[in-house]
Amino acid sequence: MLARIGLEPGDVEFYAEQLSGILAHIDRLKELDTDAIPPTAQVVEVANTLREDVPRPGLSQAEALANAPAAVDGFFRVPSIQDEA
Amino acid sequence: MSKTKLTELTIKEAARLLRLRSFSAAELVTAHAEQIERLDHRVKAFLRFTPELWEKQAEEADRRIARGDLGPLVGIPMAVKDVLCVRGVETTAGSRILSGFRPPYTGTAISRLFAAGAVMLGVTNCDEFAMGSSTENSGYHPTHNPWDLDRVPGGSSGGSAAAVAAGEAMIALGTDTGGSIRQPAALCGVVGMKPTYGRVSRYGLIAFASSLDQIGPFTRSVEDTAIVLDAMAGHDPLDATSSTRPNDVLRDFDAGVKGMRLGVPREYYDVEGIEPAVKAAIDTAIKSLRDAGAEIVDVTLPHTDYGLAAYYIIAPAECSSNLARFDGVRYGFCQDGQNITESYERTRRKGFGTEVRRRVMLGTYALSSGYYDAYYLKAQKVRTLIKRDFDAAFERCDAIISATSPTVAFPIGAKTKNPLSMYLCDVLTLGGNLAGLPGISVPCGMTDEVLPVGLQVLAPQWREDVALRVARAYEVASGVKAEVAPLV
C-alpha cells in the first residue's frame, strides 16, 4: 500500500465503505466538461521566487538529532532496509 | 478593575489601559492564567501551557511599556493552535505521531507577533493535522463549546475559537484550509479571519494542504482582527508563495458600507442543510447592512455544488504527500518493526487517527497513476471554474455575504459516524480557500437556544481591507459584539 499506513484485516472494509461514499460524491465532477479549462495549481500571482546563493547557519548536530527516536553516533538509526536480493 | 473584566477586554481596550498603567502586562496574563485554571478543565481548549514563556514575555512587555512603546500588541495574551511551530514548545498538530516534538525554530508569523510583544499562553487543541470541522478528530480529546459544553466548538481550530470565546485568551491563532478558522468562529461567537492565500507566511505551519492553508487570528472584535493581521502579514523570503504586496489591511476601515454593493449568492443562501435559525439570523444581518446604506445584490456562484468534491480531492491529495514525512525516523512517535517498511506502517497506523488515515488513502488514490487525470487534474480544473465564478460575481459586487456555517454548533458525536455529513460543514467556506480569497466571520446573533451564528464576508483576492470594512460596518450598525461566554 503506497500510503504506508499499515492496513490491518478489518480496516479495509471499514474504510472501503466510507471512502466509497465519499468517492461517489466526488464522482459528481464527471458532470462538468472541463476539456478546455486550464488547471489552477496555484492561486498566487507570484512567480520566479528565487533565493540568492548565500549560506545561512543551520542546526548543530545535537539540535538536528534532539527529536530523534533513535540516534546513534550522530546518525538517525533505522531498522533493516530490505532491497530484494 | 476586576479580574473578570480583564479577560473580557478587546486588544484595543487592553492596550489603552496598559498604557495608562491601570494594570501591568504581568497582571493581564495572570488574569488569563486564572481564567484558564477556572474553566479549561471543562472547555479543554488547551493541550499544553507555556508558563516560562509567558512570564518572560510579560516581563519584557512591561519593560517596553515603561519605555513608552506604543505597539498595539505589547503584553497581549495569545494562544497558538497546535500546528504552529514555536521553538522549544511541544507542537504536535493534534496528533499522537508528533508527541514530544519540539521544533528547533519558530514560524515567521508567530515570530512577528512575538516581536510585536504578544505573550504566549499555550497551545490549543485542534482536529488532527487540521483535518476536521469539530475538533473531535484531535488525537488527544475533544474541545467543548463554551456556549454549550455538550456541543462542538467547530474545527479544525476549535481550541483557539473556544479559548477566545471563554475569555481564556485575547488572541488565538488558527489556520484555515477549508473553513477551519471561519466555521469555529461562527460556532463560538467570535471573530475569525482567513487572509488571502499568500498574505501571511506559512513558514512554521505544519502543512495540511499546501495550496489552501493560511494562518489567521481569532479575536473578539473586527478591529482586533485587523491589528493582528497587520502585524503578521507580509512577504517572507522563507515562503516562496508569500506575496510582496504591501499590507494595506486597515485602509478605509471605518468608511462604512454606504454605497457598497454586497452580493448574496443564491447557492449559499439556499444551501442544502441550512438551519432555519441560521437563515433568520442572516436575514437580520442583511437588513442591518441594507439599513446602513449597502446595496444588496443577487449574485450566482454556479459551481458551488462541485466545490466540496474538488476540495475533497485536492486537500487529501496534497496532505497525503505532506504527511509522508511522518515516518518515525527523525522526530515524533516511532513503533519499531523488523524492517523499515514494517516500521513505517506500524508507526503510521498507531500514530495517525482514523480521519487522517482516511484522507491519506483518498489522497494517495487521487494521485495514483491512472487516476490522476480523472481526479486531481480534474479537481484543479474545477477549481479554475470556481475561481472564475467568484471573479464574475465580484464584477457585480464589492464583497459577498452569507452564513459562515449552515448549522449552529452540533452535539459532540452527532456527525462522527458519517464523514460526509461532517464535510458538509464547510460548504460555505471552502470556496474561499479554493479561490484564495480573504474571508471573515463575525458574530451576527444568537439562536433561541443561545447558540452563536456567524456572518461571513468574502472579498476579492488581496482585498482584506474590504472584508474588514464590511465586517466592521456590520458590527457598528448591528451592535452585535462578540461576548465572552457566561461560564461560571
Next chain:
Amino acid sequence: MSSAPWEVVIGMEVHVQPTTRSKMFCGCAVGRLGDPPNSNVCEICLGMPGTLPVINKAAVEACLKTALALGCEIPRHTKFDRKNYMYPDLPKGYQISQYDLPMSKNGSLELDGRRVRIRRVHLEEDTGKLIHAGDKLHKAQESFVDLNRAGTPLMEIVSEPDLRSADEARDYAVALRTLLRTIGASEAEMEKGQLRAEPNISIRRTGSEELGVKTELKNINSFRALHRAILYEVVRQTELLESGGTVLQETRGWSEAEGRTFSQRSKEFAEDYRYFPEPDLPPLEIDRAWVEELGAALPELPGARRGRLTSEYSLPAADAVLIAADRDLADLFEAAVAAGADAKQVANWIIGEVAPAGKIPTAEHLADLVKLVTSGSITRDQGREVLMESVESGRSPSDIVTEHGYAQVSDEASLLAVVEAVMEANPRAVEDYRAGKKQALGALMADLKKRAPQANPKVSSELLLRLLG
C-alpha cells in the same frame, strides 16, 4: 531466431552537482566530504514539519548554462514537481524534482563527429546517505542515516539511447565532464560524487528497430568502472538471451570489488511516484533576456575549441583534444602563441610538462621559455628546471636564465676544449666508435654533458663527430 550480431544500446543518465555555495532549497552550505554526520543540516533539509523550500538562483543559472552549452531548448515556463516515495534517505517522503515541464530539452553533445541527443536537463535535490551495518545492503540488520547531503542541488542530464559501446559511453561521460568544467557549471569529479553516471543498457539484434529490455546500473564511481560495468553487463545480457532466458527490467548495482553487477530493485514493480506540481513553489518564467545573457557569457565550448586548435594552429588532433579538454590550458596555449612562441612547441610543453605538473605559468613566461629553448639558448632539461622555478617564484624565464648563467654555450670555439677533454678522458669509447660501434657516442655525450651542462647538445655532438672522424 535471428543470428544477426548483437547491438548494444546505451542511454546515459548523469547526475551532476552544480557548483553552488548553498543547497537547492535551503540556506545550508553545501557539505564537504568528511563532515560529521547530520552537522550540515537545517530544519528545511531535515524535512521538519512546517518548513518550506525556496529555489537557489545559482542552481538555476548553472542548469541554464549547461542546457545552453548542450544546445537545448529552454521553455518559457518551467516548474517543479513532487516525486513521492518513502525511504529513510528522503526526509520529506518526496523529492522535489521536475517532471513534465523540465528546465530544458532536446539538445545534443558532439562525440567524435557523432551527435548524441540529449533528451532533457533538469534540476532536483539530492537525497541523504545511508550506511548499512555489516557490508552488504541486503544483510544489514539496521542502517544509519546522514542527511548532510540531503537537499544538495543536482542537475540530471538524460541522453537518448544513442550510444553503442562501453567506449562511447565512457567518452560521452568524459566529454560531458569537460563541458561542465569548461563552462564552470560543476567541478564534476566522479570520485567526489559530483558526477554520477547511470547507464541504461540493453541489447538487440543489429538491424532491429525495437529496443530490448534495459537494465539501469548504479554505484559506478569512476570512468574506468563505467567502462568495466558496461562490458560486464553486456556479456551478462548476451549470455542470458543466447541461452534462452529473458532480461529483467531492473536496477543493478555494480560491485567494483567483485567485478560484477547484482540485482537491486526490480523496476517492474517500480513505485508509482504520483507526480504532481509542487504547491510550495510557484512556476518559473524563464526570462529570455536572462537566457541570452547567460548564453553570450558562455566561454568557447570544447568541441569548437578543438576544431579551432586544429584549423587555426595546425595542431595534430590528439594534441588539440588534450589541450581543449582544459579551459585554462587552452587559454594558456593561445596566449603563449599570441606572444610569439611556436605553436607546436608550446603544445608540447603544455602536454609534456605543464599539465602533468599541474602548475600553470603565465602565457608570457611560457612563451619566453619556449623561445629560449627553440633558439638553443638553453637545453630542454634546463628548460624544465627554469619552468618550475618560474612558476614557483613568478620570475620570468629570461631573468632566471641570466641569474643562473644557464645560457647554453653554442659557439664551437668554446666547446672545442670540452670536446677534446672528453675524447682524451674516454679513449676506449673513442676507439669503439671508430671501430664501428656507433652507440659509443652515447657514453661520450653523457660525459660531455656532465662536464659542461650548458653545452648545446646539437653543436657539441656535431663537433665531436667531426673530431672522431
